Amino acid sequence: IALNRNPIRRFKIHLTTKSDPTMTNPSRLKGPDSALACGQCHSVWAFNNMADKIDFNRHGASFRPGGHDLAQRFVVQPNASDHSDQKDFIRRTEPNFFSNRFWGDGMIRVTGREFNGVQASPCFRGGQFSCLSCHEMHLDSPGQTSAQTWARTGQLKPKMESDAACLQCHKDMRARLVAHTHHPADSSGSRCYNCHMPRTTFGLLHAMRSHQVSSPSAQESVTYGRPNACNLCHLDQTLAWTAQKLHAWYNEPVPNLSQDDQTIAAAVQWIVKGDAGQRALIAWGLGWEPAQKIADRGWFYPYLIYSLTDPYAAVRFDAWKSLQTLPGFANFSFDYTAAEGVLSEASARAYEKWLREVRSPNATYRPETLLDSDGRLQRDILQRLRIERDDKPIILAE
Structure with missing residues:
Protein backbone atom coordinates (compact mmCIF):
# COMPACT_ATOMS: atom_id res chain seq x y z
CA ILE A 1 0.00 0.00 0.00
CA ALA A 2 2.79 2.40 0.93
CA LEU A 3 4.60 1.86 -2.37
CA ASN A 4 1.48 2.30 -4.46
CA ARG A 5 0.56 5.61 -2.91
CA ASN A 6 2.98 7.06 -5.43
CA PRO A 7 1.03 7.67 -8.67
CA ILE A 8 4.25 7.90 -10.70
CA ARG A 9 5.20 4.37 -9.69
CA ARG A 10 1.77 3.07 -10.62
CA PHE A 11 1.86 4.79 -14.00
CA LYS A 12 5.32 3.42 -14.81
CA ILE A 13 4.12 -0.12 -14.14
CA HIS A 14 1.03 0.56 -16.22
CA LEU A 15 3.24 1.40 -19.21
CA THR A 16 5.12 -1.91 -19.01
CA THR A 17 4.07 -5.52 -19.50
CA LYS A 18 5.43 -6.51 -16.11
CA SER A 19 3.21 -7.28 -13.16
CA ASP A 20 3.56 -5.43 -9.89
CA PRO A 21 5.51 -7.70 -7.49
CA THR A 22 3.76 -6.09 -4.52
CA MET A 23 0.32 -7.14 -5.80
CA THR A 24 -1.30 -10.56 -6.13
CA ASN A 25 -3.79 -11.25 -8.89
CA PRO A 26 -6.05 -14.13 -7.76
CA SER A 27 -6.75 -15.07 -11.39
CA ARG A 28 -3.09 -16.11 -11.73
CA LEU A 29 -3.12 -18.38 -8.68
CA LYS A 30 -4.00 -22.05 -8.44
CA GLY A 31 -7.63 -22.72 -7.59
CA PRO A 32 -7.36 -23.29 -3.81
CA ASP A 33 -5.04 -20.31 -3.27
CA SER A 34 -7.20 -18.08 -5.45
CA ALA A 35 -10.35 -19.06 -3.54
CA LEU A 36 -8.63 -18.45 -0.22
CA ALA A 37 -8.07 -14.82 -1.19
CA CYS A 38 -11.87 -14.51 -1.06
CA GLY A 39 -12.25 -17.02 1.75
CA GLN A 40 -10.15 -14.98 4.18
CA CYS A 41 -13.35 -12.96 4.68
CA HIS A 42 -16.08 -15.11 3.13
CA SER A 43 -15.77 -18.03 5.53
CA VAL A 44 -16.48 -19.07 9.08
CA TRP A 45 -13.04 -19.04 10.66
CA ALA A 46 -11.49 -19.29 14.11
CA PHE A 47 -8.09 -18.67 15.65
CA ASN A 48 -5.54 -21.45 15.92
CA ASN A 49 -4.72 -20.53 19.52
CA MET A 50 -4.73 -17.64 21.97
CA ALA A 51 -1.29 -16.41 20.87
CA ASP A 52 -2.50 -16.09 17.27
CA LYS A 53 -5.63 -14.30 18.44
CA ILE A 54 -3.58 -11.76 20.39
CA ASP A 55 -1.23 -11.28 17.44
CA PHE A 56 -4.18 -10.79 15.08
CA ASN A 57 -5.83 -8.25 17.37
CA ARG A 58 -2.60 -6.31 17.86
CA HIS A 59 -1.11 -6.40 14.38
CA GLY A 60 -3.87 -7.53 12.04
CA ALA A 61 -4.05 -10.53 9.76
CA SER A 62 -0.72 -11.96 8.64
CA PHE A 63 -2.38 -13.77 5.72
CA ARG A 64 -1.66 -12.27 2.33
CA PRO A 65 -3.30 -13.30 -0.95
CA GLY A 66 -1.29 -16.12 -2.47
CA GLY A 67 -0.83 -17.86 0.86
CA HIS A 68 -1.79 -21.51 1.26
CA ASP A 69 -3.60 -21.07 4.59
CA LEU A 70 -4.95 -18.29 6.81
CA ALA A 71 -1.86 -18.25 9.05
CA GLN A 72 -3.27 -17.27 12.48
CA ARG A 73 -6.68 -18.69 11.60
CA PHE A 74 -8.35 -21.74 10.08
CA VAL A 75 -11.56 -22.27 8.12
CA VAL A 76 -14.04 -24.03 10.38
CA GLN A 77 -15.59 -27.15 8.87
CA PRO A 78 -17.58 -28.67 11.77
CA ASN A 79 -17.36 -32.32 10.76
CA ALA A 80 -13.80 -32.34 9.42
CA SER A 81 -11.07 -33.93 11.52
CA ASP A 82 -8.72 -30.93 11.62
CA HIS A 83 -8.34 -28.58 14.61
CA SER A 84 -10.42 -30.88 16.81
CA ASP A 85 -9.21 -29.27 20.06
CA GLN A 86 -10.13 -25.79 18.87
CA LYS A 87 -13.56 -26.91 17.70
CA ASP A 88 -14.22 -28.72 20.97
CA PHE A 89 -13.34 -25.50 22.79
CA ILE A 90 -15.85 -23.61 20.64
CA ARG A 91 -18.55 -26.17 21.43
CA ARG A 92 -17.91 -25.82 25.17
CA THR A 93 -17.74 -22.03 25.27
CA GLU A 94 -20.34 -21.16 22.61
CA PRO A 95 -22.82 -24.05 22.37
CA ASN A 96 -24.86 -22.52 19.53
CA PHE A 97 -21.89 -21.48 17.39
CA PHE A 98 -22.27 -24.32 14.90
CA SER A 99 -26.07 -24.55 14.77
CA ASN A 100 -26.26 -20.79 14.08
CA ARG A 101 -24.02 -21.20 11.04
CA PHE A 102 -24.25 -24.76 9.73
CA TRP A 103 -26.77 -27.46 8.99
CA GLY A 104 -26.35 -30.64 11.01
CA ASP A 105 -24.11 -32.30 8.42
CA GLY A 106 -21.72 -29.35 8.38
CA MET A 107 -23.04 -27.60 5.27
CA ILE A 108 -23.05 -23.83 5.67
CA ARG A 109 -26.53 -22.31 6.09
CA VAL A 110 -25.72 -18.58 6.18
CA THR A 111 -24.66 -16.30 3.37
CA GLY A 112 -21.39 -14.40 3.23
CA ARG A 113 -19.52 -17.58 4.16
CA GLU A 114 -19.47 -19.19 0.73
CA PHE A 115 -15.88 -20.41 0.94
CA ASN A 116 -16.95 -23.04 3.47
CA GLY A 117 -19.24 -24.47 0.83
CA VAL A 118 -16.73 -24.16 -2.00
CA GLN A 119 -14.03 -25.87 0.03
CA ALA A 120 -16.35 -28.78 0.86
CA SER A 121 -17.43 -29.28 -2.77
CA PRO A 122 -16.22 -32.20 -4.93
CA CYS A 123 -15.32 -29.67 -7.64
CA PHE A 124 -12.77 -28.05 -5.33
CA ARG A 125 -10.74 -31.23 -4.94
CA GLY A 126 -9.55 -31.08 -8.54
CA GLY A 127 -7.29 -28.14 -7.73
CA GLN A 128 -8.54 -25.79 -10.44
CA PHE A 129 -11.96 -24.71 -9.15
CA SER A 130 -12.16 -21.33 -7.44
CA CYS A 131 -14.50 -18.38 -6.95
CA LEU A 132 -13.18 -16.94 -10.21
CA SER A 133 -14.40 -19.99 -12.10
CA CYS A 134 -17.78 -18.24 -12.13
CA HIS A 135 -17.37 -14.75 -10.64
CA GLU A 136 -15.32 -11.70 -11.55
CA MET A 137 -14.56 -8.70 -9.41
CA HIS A 138 -14.07 -6.28 -12.30
CA LEU A 139 -16.09 -5.79 -15.46
CA ASP A 140 -13.33 -7.20 -17.62
CA SER A 141 -14.89 -10.05 -19.56
CA PRO A 142 -16.01 -9.57 -23.17
CA GLY A 143 -19.78 -9.68 -23.31
CA GLN A 144 -20.35 -8.22 -19.86
CA THR A 145 -23.47 -6.17 -20.45
CA SER A 146 -23.63 -3.62 -17.66
CA ALA A 147 -22.68 -2.93 -14.08
CA GLN A 148 -26.35 -3.32 -13.12
CA THR A 149 -26.58 -6.83 -14.60
CA TRP A 150 -23.25 -7.80 -13.06
CA ALA A 151 -24.40 -6.65 -9.62
CA ARG A 152 -27.85 -8.22 -9.96
CA THR A 153 -26.45 -11.63 -10.90
CA GLY A 154 -23.99 -11.84 -8.02
CA GLN A 155 -20.95 -10.49 -9.89
CA LEU A 156 -20.98 -13.43 -12.29
CA LYS A 157 -19.05 -13.57 -15.52
CA PRO A 158 -21.13 -13.43 -18.71
CA LYS A 159 -23.29 -16.55 -19.17
CA MET A 160 -22.25 -17.93 -15.79
CA GLU A 161 -25.81 -17.60 -14.51
CA SER A 162 -26.61 -20.50 -16.87
CA ASP A 163 -25.47 -24.10 -17.21
CA ALA A 164 -22.33 -22.77 -18.88
CA ALA A 165 -20.83 -22.37 -15.41
CA CYS A 166 -20.84 -26.12 -14.86
CA LEU A 167 -20.39 -27.21 -18.48
CA GLN A 168 -17.02 -25.48 -18.69
CA CYS A 169 -15.73 -28.50 -16.74
CA HIS A 170 -18.49 -31.10 -17.17
CA LYS A 171 -18.43 -30.88 -20.96
CA ASP A 172 -19.79 -34.39 -21.51
CA MET A 173 -23.01 -33.49 -19.71
CA ARG A 174 -24.19 -31.24 -22.52
CA ALA A 175 -25.02 -34.18 -24.79
CA ARG A 176 -26.85 -36.14 -22.08
CA LEU A 177 -28.50 -33.36 -20.13
CA VAL A 178 -32.08 -34.65 -20.36
CA ALA A 179 -31.05 -38.23 -19.63
CA HIS A 180 -29.33 -36.96 -16.49
CA THR A 181 -31.97 -34.52 -15.24
CA HIS A 182 -35.15 -36.34 -16.34
CA HIS A 183 -36.59 -32.90 -17.10
CA PRO A 184 -37.11 -31.05 -20.40
CA ALA A 185 -33.91 -29.35 -21.52
CA ASP A 186 -35.41 -25.86 -21.40
CA SER A 187 -37.04 -26.26 -17.98
CA SER A 188 -35.81 -25.03 -14.61
CA GLY A 189 -35.44 -28.69 -13.62
CA SER A 190 -32.56 -29.03 -16.07
CA ARG A 191 -30.60 -26.10 -14.68
CA CYS A 192 -27.49 -27.33 -12.89
CA TYR A 193 -27.71 -24.62 -10.23
CA ASN A 194 -31.25 -25.51 -9.21
CA CYS A 195 -30.40 -29.13 -8.45
CA HIS A 196 -26.82 -28.90 -7.24
CA MET A 197 -26.70 -25.42 -5.68
CA PRO A 198 -30.22 -24.92 -4.29
CA ARG A 199 -31.18 -21.94 -2.16
CA THR A 200 -30.49 -23.36 1.29
CA THR A 201 -28.43 -20.52 2.77
CA PHE A 202 -30.03 -17.41 4.21
CA GLY A 203 -28.89 -13.83 4.60
CA LEU A 204 -29.80 -10.25 3.73
CA LEU A 205 -33.44 -11.38 4.03
CA HIS A 206 -32.99 -13.66 1.01
CA ALA A 207 -32.60 -17.35 0.32
CA MET A 208 -29.23 -17.69 -1.40
CA ARG A 209 -27.69 -20.49 -3.39
CA SER A 210 -25.58 -22.95 -1.48
CA HIS A 211 -21.99 -22.86 -2.70
CA GLN A 212 -21.40 -26.44 -1.63
CA VAL A 213 -22.07 -28.41 -4.79
CA SER A 214 -24.19 -31.41 -3.80
CA SER A 215 -26.97 -33.66 -5.06
CA PRO A 216 -30.60 -33.74 -3.89
CA SER A 217 -31.28 -36.03 -0.95
CA ALA A 218 -34.53 -36.82 0.83
CA GLN A 219 -32.54 -38.48 3.60
CA GLU A 220 -30.66 -35.26 4.37
CA SER A 221 -33.96 -33.39 4.62
CA VAL A 222 -35.19 -35.96 7.14
CA THR A 223 -31.98 -36.07 9.16
CA TYR A 224 -30.85 -32.44 9.08
CA GLY A 225 -33.97 -30.50 8.12
CA ARG A 226 -32.33 -28.89 5.11
CA PRO A 227 -34.81 -28.42 2.26
CA ASN A 228 -33.76 -30.47 -0.75
CA LEU A 239 -40.77 -35.97 0.77
CA ALA A 240 -42.02 -39.43 -0.17
CA TRP A 241 -42.58 -38.25 -3.75
CA THR A 242 -39.04 -36.89 -3.88
CA ALA A 243 -37.57 -40.05 -2.37
CA GLN A 244 -39.33 -42.22 -4.95
CA LYS A 245 -38.14 -40.05 -7.84
CA LEU A 246 -34.54 -40.07 -6.61
CA HIS A 247 -34.70 -43.84 -6.16
CA ALA A 248 -36.15 -44.43 -9.63
CA TRP A 249 -33.75 -42.07 -11.39
CA TYR A 250 -30.51 -42.37 -9.42
CA ASN A 251 -31.00 -45.48 -7.26
CA GLU A 252 -30.90 -43.40 -4.08
CA PRO A 253 -32.11 -45.38 -1.04
CA VAL A 254 -35.62 -44.50 0.15
CA PRO A 255 -35.41 -43.36 3.79
CA ASN A 256 -37.85 -44.26 6.52
CA LEU A 257 -40.50 -41.57 6.37
CA SER A 258 -43.17 -40.49 8.81
CA GLN A 259 -46.84 -40.43 7.92
CA ASP A 260 -46.64 -36.66 7.50
CA ASP A 261 -43.68 -37.01 5.13
CA GLN A 262 -45.79 -39.33 3.02
CA THR A 263 -48.96 -37.25 2.94
CA ILE A 264 -48.15 -33.55 3.55
CA ALA A 265 -46.12 -31.39 1.18
CA ALA A 266 -42.60 -30.90 2.51
CA ALA A 267 -42.82 -27.12 2.04
CA VAL A 268 -46.00 -27.00 4.14
CA GLN A 269 -44.23 -28.80 6.96
CA TRP A 270 -41.17 -26.56 6.77
CA ILE A 271 -43.10 -23.29 6.77
CA VAL A 272 -45.41 -24.35 9.60
CA LYS A 273 -43.31 -26.48 11.93
CA GLY A 274 -39.73 -25.85 10.83
CA ASP A 275 -37.25 -23.71 12.71
CA ALA A 276 -37.08 -20.00 11.90
CA GLY A 277 -34.37 -20.56 9.30
CA GLN A 278 -36.41 -23.18 7.47
CA ARG A 279 -39.51 -21.01 7.60
CA ALA A 280 -37.60 -18.06 6.15
CA LEU A 281 -36.26 -20.16 3.26
CA ILE A 282 -39.74 -21.36 2.32
CA ALA A 283 -41.36 -17.94 2.81
CA TRP A 284 -38.83 -16.58 0.30
CA GLY A 285 -39.15 -19.66 -1.92
CA LEU A 286 -42.90 -19.21 -2.32
CA GLY A 287 -42.07 -16.02 -4.20
CA TRP A 288 -39.53 -17.68 -6.51
CA GLU A 289 -40.91 -17.61 -10.04
CA PRO A 290 -39.74 -21.09 -11.20
CA ALA A 291 -41.38 -22.71 -8.17
CA GLN A 292 -44.56 -20.69 -8.67
CA LYS A 293 -44.85 -22.03 -12.22
CA ILE A 294 -44.18 -25.63 -11.23
CA ALA A 295 -46.24 -25.89 -8.05
CA ASP A 296 -49.39 -23.97 -9.11
CA ARG A 297 -49.09 -20.88 -6.92
CA GLY A 298 -52.81 -20.59 -6.19
CA TRP A 299 -52.40 -22.44 -2.90
CA PHE A 300 -49.48 -20.27 -1.69
CA TYR A 301 -51.70 -17.45 -0.41
CA PRO A 302 -52.91 -18.96 2.90
CA TYR A 303 -49.40 -19.97 3.97
CA LEU A 304 -47.85 -16.62 3.17
CA ILE A 305 -50.71 -14.86 4.93
CA TYR A 306 -50.32 -17.21 7.91
CA SER A 307 -46.60 -16.34 8.01
CA LEU A 308 -47.32 -12.62 8.33
CA THR A 309 -47.69 -13.30 12.08
CA ASP A 310 -44.54 -15.42 12.44
CA PRO A 311 -42.50 -14.64 15.60
CA TYR A 312 -39.49 -13.67 13.46
CA ALA A 313 -39.51 -10.38 11.55
CA ALA A 314 -37.31 -11.86 8.82
CA VAL A 315 -39.90 -14.56 8.10
CA ARG A 316 -42.69 -11.97 8.10
CA PHE A 317 -40.75 -9.76 5.68
CA ASP A 318 -40.09 -12.58 3.22
CA ALA A 319 -43.69 -13.78 3.44
CA TRP A 320 -44.90 -10.26 2.65
CA LYS A 321 -42.52 -9.79 -0.29
CA SER A 322 -43.50 -13.20 -1.70
CA LEU A 323 -47.18 -12.38 -1.23
CA GLN A 324 -46.64 -9.23 -3.30
CA THR A 325 -45.51 -11.40 -6.24
CA LEU A 326 -48.94 -13.07 -6.38
CA PRO A 327 -51.89 -11.69 -8.36
CA GLY A 328 -54.00 -9.22 -6.41
CA PHE A 329 -51.39 -8.41 -3.77
CA ALA A 330 -48.75 -6.36 -5.60
CA ASN A 331 -49.67 -3.24 -3.62
CA PHE A 332 -50.55 -4.90 -0.33
CA SER A 333 -49.16 -2.75 2.49
CA PHE A 334 -47.74 -4.36 5.60
CA ASP A 335 -45.47 -3.33 8.47
CA TYR A 336 -43.47 -6.43 9.33
CA THR A 337 -42.11 -4.78 12.50
CA ALA A 338 -45.53 -3.86 13.92
CA ALA A 339 -46.98 -5.01 17.24
CA GLU A 340 -48.61 -8.42 17.46
CA GLY A 341 -52.16 -7.07 17.33
CA VAL A 342 -51.43 -5.05 14.19
CA LEU A 343 -49.85 -8.10 12.55
CA SER A 344 -52.92 -10.20 13.31
CA GLU A 345 -55.21 -7.54 11.86
CA ALA A 346 -53.14 -7.34 8.68
CA SER A 347 -53.14 -11.12 8.32
CA ALA A 348 -56.93 -11.27 8.72
CA ARG A 349 -57.32 -8.45 6.18
CA ALA A 350 -55.10 -10.28 3.69
CA TYR A 351 -56.96 -13.55 4.13
CA GLU A 352 -60.35 -11.94 3.55
CA LYS A 353 -58.99 -10.16 0.48
CA TRP A 354 -57.75 -13.45 -0.96
CA LEU A 355 -60.92 -15.36 -0.09
CA ARG A 356 -63.36 -12.72 -1.36
CA GLU A 357 -61.52 -10.97 -4.19
CA VAL A 358 -58.70 -13.13 -5.54
CA ARG A 359 -59.43 -16.83 -5.12
CA SER A 360 -61.19 -18.48 -8.02
CA PRO A 361 -64.39 -20.23 -6.91
CA ASN A 362 -63.49 -23.09 -9.25
CA ALA A 363 -60.00 -23.58 -7.84
CA THR A 364 -58.93 -27.04 -6.72
CA TYR A 365 -56.03 -27.93 -4.46
CA ARG A 366 -53.85 -30.97 -4.06
CA PRO A 367 -54.56 -32.78 -0.77
CA GLU A 368 -50.86 -32.51 0.12
CA THR A 369 -51.33 -28.75 0.53
CA LEU A 370 -53.87 -29.22 3.36
CA LEU A 371 -56.37 -26.88 1.69
CA ASP A 372 -60.03 -27.86 1.50
CA SER A 373 -61.99 -27.42 -1.72
CA ASP A 374 -63.14 -23.99 -0.52
CA GLY A 375 -59.55 -22.86 0.03
CA ARG A 376 -59.60 -23.11 3.82
CA LEU A 377 -56.75 -24.68 5.76
CA GLN A 378 -57.43 -27.98 7.49
CA ARG A 379 -57.32 -26.45 10.94
CA ASP A 380 -56.91 -29.64 12.97
CA ILE A 381 -53.78 -30.73 11.09
CA LEU A 382 -52.43 -27.18 10.88
CA GLN A 383 -52.84 -26.76 14.63
CA ARG A 384 -51.00 -30.01 15.29
CA LEU A 385 -48.13 -28.95 13.04
CA ARG A 386 -48.05 -25.56 14.75
CA ILE A 387 -47.73 -27.24 18.16
CA GLU A 388 -44.82 -29.27 16.78
CA ARG A 389 -43.04 -26.14 15.51
CA ASP A 390 -39.34 -25.93 16.31
CA ASP A 391 -39.30 -22.80 18.46
CA LYS A 392 -35.68 -22.95 19.55
CA PRO A 393 -34.07 -19.49 19.23
CA ILE A 394 -32.30 -19.02 15.91
CA ILE A 395 -29.63 -16.41 15.22
CA LEU A 396 -28.27 -17.04 11.74
CA ALA A 397 -24.82 -15.47 11.92
CA GLU A 398 -24.47 -14.28 8.33
Missing part, protein backbone atom coordinates in the same frame (compact mmCIF):
# COMPACT_ATOMS: atom_id res chain seq x y z
CA ALA A 229 -33.59 -29.11 -4.28
CA CYS A 230 -36.55 -31.16 -5.53
CA ASN A 231 -38.99 -29.89 -2.92
CA LEU A 232 -37.77 -26.30 -3.30
CA CYS A 233 -39.19 -26.38 -6.84
CA HIS A 234 -41.99 -28.90 -6.34
CA LEU A 235 -43.36 -27.12 -3.30
CA ASP A 236 -46.63 -29.05 -3.50
CA GLN A 237 -45.01 -32.48 -3.29
CA THR A 238 -44.14 -34.67 -0.33
